[in-house]
Amino acid sequence: MVQLASLSVTASDVTGQKHARARNVPVDGSIGELVDGLLPRLRLNSLDRSGQPVHYDARLQREERHLHRTERVGDALLPDDHLVLHPRVVAG
Amino acid sequence: MIVCHHRFLLLFQQPEGPVLGQLPLAPNWEPAVEWAAFAALRAGGRETPPHGRVVPVADPRLGLPYLSGFRVELDGADPAPPPCEFPVTYFARDARRGSAALVAAKKLRDGDTFSYRLLAVEQPEESSAQSAALAFEVGEETRPLAVTNAPLPPLFAATMPMGETDGSSAYPVFLPQAVLTEAQALVEAAGAREVGGLLLGHLQRDPALPDIGAVVTAQIPARHAVGEAEKLTFTPETWAAVEAAIRLRRSREIILGWWHSHPARFWCQDKACSPATRRACSLQRGFFSSDDLSLHENVFAKAFHLALVVTYADEGCHHALYGWNQGVVQRRGFRLLPDPTDARPPPTVAGSAPLPTSPPAEAAAAPTHTPIRESPATCQPADPP
Numbered sequence: 001m002v003q004l005a006s007l008s009v010t011a012s013d014v015t016g017q018k019h020a021r022a023r024n025v026p027v028d029g030s031i032g033e034l035v036d037g038l039l040p041r042l043r044l045n046s047l048d049r050s051g052q053p054v055h056y057d058a059r060l061q062r063e064e065r066h067l068h069r070t071e072r073v074g075d076a077l078l079p080d081d082h083l084v085l086h087p088r089v090v091a092g
Numbered sequence: 093m094i095v096c097h098h099r100f101l102l103l104f105q106q107p108e109g110p111v112l113g114q115l116p117l118a119p120n121w122e123p124a125v126e127w128a129a130f131a132a133l134r135a136g137g138r139e140t141p142p143h144g145r146v147v148p149v150a151d152p153r154l155g156l157p158y159l160s161g162f163r164v165e166l167d168g169a170d171p172a173p174p175p176c177e178f179p180v181t182y183f184a185r186d187a188r189r190g191s192a193a194l195v196a197a198k199k200l201r202d203g204d205t206f207s208y209r210l211l212a213v214e215q216p217e218e219s220s221a222q223s224a225a226l227a228f229e230v231g232e233e234t235r236p237l238a239v240t241n242a243p244l245p246p247l248f249a250a251t252m253p254m255g256e257t258d259g260s261s262a263y264p265v266f267l268p269q270a271v272l273t274e275a276q277a278l279v280e281a282a283g284a285r286e287v288g289g290l291l292l293g294h295l296q297r298d299p300a301l302p303d304i305g306a307v308v309t310a311q312i313p314a315r316h317a318v319g320e321a322e323k324l325t326f327t328p329e330t331w332a333a334v335e336a337a338i339r340l341r342r343s344r345e346i347i348l349g350w351w352h353s354h355p356a357r358f359w360c361q362d363k364a365c366s367p368a369t370r371r372a373c374s375l376q377r378g379f380f381s382s383d384d385l386s387l388h389e390n391v392f393a394k395a396f397h398l399a400l401v402v403t404y405a406d407e408g409c410h411h412a413l414y415g416w417n418q419g420v421v422q423r424r425g426f427r428l429l430p431d432p433t434d435a436r437p438p439p440t441v442a443g444s445a446p447l448p449t450s451p452p453a454e455a456a457a458a459p460t461h462t463p464i465r466e467s468p469a470t471c472q473p474a475d476p477p
Contacts, residue, residue, distance in 0.1 A: 006228065014331045015347045017394050019233040026227050033227070041230040043122055043393065049386040057328035059335075066328050084335070086328035089391055091288060091352045092383030 003027075004074065011038045011058075011083040018042045027074025031058055031067045035085060044085065055088040094121045096146040098212040100162075102183060102190055106206055112199045114211075115190035117183060121146050121164075122393060123419035124178050128164040130395035132173035133237070134263060136302035141234040143167045148212040149177060159210040180210045182419055237295065238346050244298040244305050248427065255413070255425030262417050264305040265398060265426040271311045272402075273431065276409045278313055279353040279402045285319040288326070288352030290334050291398060292345040306348050306396050312337045314352075322359070323383065324352050326391075349398030349415075350391075354378065357406050370406055378403040378412040380421065388414070388421055410440035 006024040020041040025034055035058050039046050048054050057066040061082045100119055104112040125142045133139055144166040151158040161182070163175040187208045194200040247266050254267075271291070278287050293308040316329035338345060356375045370376055378401055380388075388399050399414040399421070415424045 010233070014391060015394065015397070017237075017346075019235050021231055021233050023229045023231070029227060037228060037230050041232045045390045048390065049382060054390065059328070059332055064332075066332070084331070086331040087326070087391060088328060089326050089387045090383055091286070091324045091326070091350075091387050092322065092381035 004079070007073070007077060007079040009034070009077055009079075009081045009083060011042065011085060013042050013044060014084060014086055016084075018044070025073055025077075027072070029073045030069060031071045031073060031076060032069030034058070034073060034083075035069065038083075038085065042085065044087070048089075056085045057088070059084045059086050093143050094125055094146065095144070096121065097214060097216070098146070098148050099215045100148075100159075100183075100210065100212050102187055103209045103211055104187075104190055104194060104206055105208075106200075106204070112194050112206065113190070113197070115186060115193070117186055119146075119183070119186075120389070123389070123395075123416060124162075124164050124176075124182065125166070126393060126395045127178075127416060127419045128166055128173075128176035130263075130304075131176050131261070132166060133239075133297075134302065134304045135173070136299065137173045139237055140166050140168045140173065141232075147175070151209075154209075157211045157213055159212055161210070162212075178418055180208075183210060184420070238344070239295045239297045239304065241299060242296050244296060244301060244303060247296075247305065247307065247429075251427035251429045253425060254428045255423075257425035262415070262424055263303065263396065265413065265415065265424070266305060266307045266429055267400075267413070267426045268308060268429040269431040271308055272411055272428075275311055275351055275353075275400065275402050275411075279355070279404050279409055282319060282353065282355070284321055284355050284358035286322070286324040286353050286355060287314070287319050288317060288324050288350060289313040290347055291349040291351060291400065292338065292341070292343075293348045294345060295348075295396060304396070306398065308348055308398075309343065309345055310341070311351060314350075321355070326350075326387075348396065349400065350388075351400035351402065352384070353402045353404055355404040357404050367406075376403070376405040378405075378410065380412075380414050380423070384414075385421055408440070 004027055006026050008021060008023045009025060010019065010021050012019045020038055022034060022038060035056055045054055059066050060076065061084065067076050100117040102115045102117060104114065106112060125144055128144065129140050129142045144164050147163050147165060148159050149161045149163055150156045151160045161177055161179045163177045165175045166173050191200060191206060195202060200206060244264065251266055275289065290312045291308050292310045292312060293306060295304055296307050297304045312334050314326055314330045315333045316327050318325040318327065359375060380401060384399065392399065395416045397416065401412045401414065403410055412423055413426050414421055417424065
């Protein structure tokens with residue numbers, strides 16, 4: 001049986017205007033760690049203007065579902081999967 | 093990557109008075125670099141990734157370290173596009189923040205006039221794209237912007253201007269009346285709750301002008317968004333539903349922006365304001381809150397992204413469009429595409445006077461201290477004439 005130690009995935013922001021590729025992502029890492037690592041390269045803020053954390057869900061395009069932050073990369077993702085980061089944001 | 097070899101700060105003083113204090117800045121250069129890249133594209137240049145250098149521009153009278161602004165020099169295009177300059181007003185919000193601190197320190201009083209200058213001092217190279225140590229590699233990928241080539245003059249001929257836009261730098265936006273009508277119907281149906289949605293459409297380039305216009309084709313209601321009296325939460329499920337709707341439409345549309353409502357007529361019902369006071373209240377006349385700005389900066393950071401606010405005022409609904417201009421979000425005009433089947437008069441744009449589109453007055457040389465509006469549900473005095 002062949003098992004991957006790491007994999008590559010692509011990701012984009014919700015408007016489809018910012019893109020990034022993550023390489024050598026350890027399969028035993030969590031989706032939350034992957035999302036946190038993607039945010040700077042997608043130039044997405046992890047804090048809002050008042051300093052509160054911005055929550056992002058990763059949407060797995062292949063399965064059309066939001067992943068949980070605690071899911072294991074190796075369990076949830078296949079090589080070259082595409083994720084879209086969906087923020088929970090508030091307008092006043 | 094955005095490179096800057098300088099540290100920027102604001103120096104505050106009262107007119108003809110002593111220095112009040114200074115505010116070190118941690119600028120977000122992304123809106124400026126995005127604006128520079130979009131300006132180059134509009135001028136007929138090739139698309140470049142939003143990477144470049146930020147360089148101070150010395151004040152011609154005072155010289156360094158005093159600045160009249162800064163410029164962005166983009167990387168990655170041959171020939172390189174001309175640098176794009178930005179005025180001191182890029183830091184207007186920082187100036188308001190700094191003035192609030194001076195008020196708290198009792199160095200200024202509410203309503204006092206003050207001036208501020210922009211300074212820069214050299215420092216070792218610093219990149220805005222600093223990343224923490226990761227167990228994996230992440231690289232930004234550049235994809236071409238979806239732009240269709242078509243002449244813009246027919247769109248200008250078929251539309252009417254609503255509000256005013258700074259013609260020297262703002263790009264044309266074409267908005268169908270049907271989109272405003274749909275949004276207004278959703279706002280009225282929601283009553284006291286805020287509602288919103290996404291604006292879809294195309295970017296259209298006319299190589300002959302040259303310029304690029306944003307052509308809005310539809311609005312998608314933000315399903316699964318949580319609307320309350322004073323806020324609207326776009327949830328991950330909202331975005332998933334929007335993506336599904338875009339796929340179903342099969343029109344190769346992109347997200348051009350977003351819209352949401354301010355049900356102002358319900359906000360102050362229990363207060364004993366007179367009808368005249370309510371008419372003059374800035375809540376009734378439309379505004380872009382600090383939460384709105386935060387959302388726009390984070391999610392809609394591209395230079396062409398738009399935000400429409402539908403204010404449900406005592407007299408009915410009126411609209412105001414906001415967009416990026418030289419790296420700052422400002423109210424702006426648009427061109428309305430009338431609906432030939434709709435005999436009603438055109439919708440109302442916020443305020444009967446032309447929309448302010450020039451840099452905010454409070455960012456000029458001698459602003460007065462004005463606190464940033466944090467909560468919409470606070471009665472605001474009328475702006476001075």
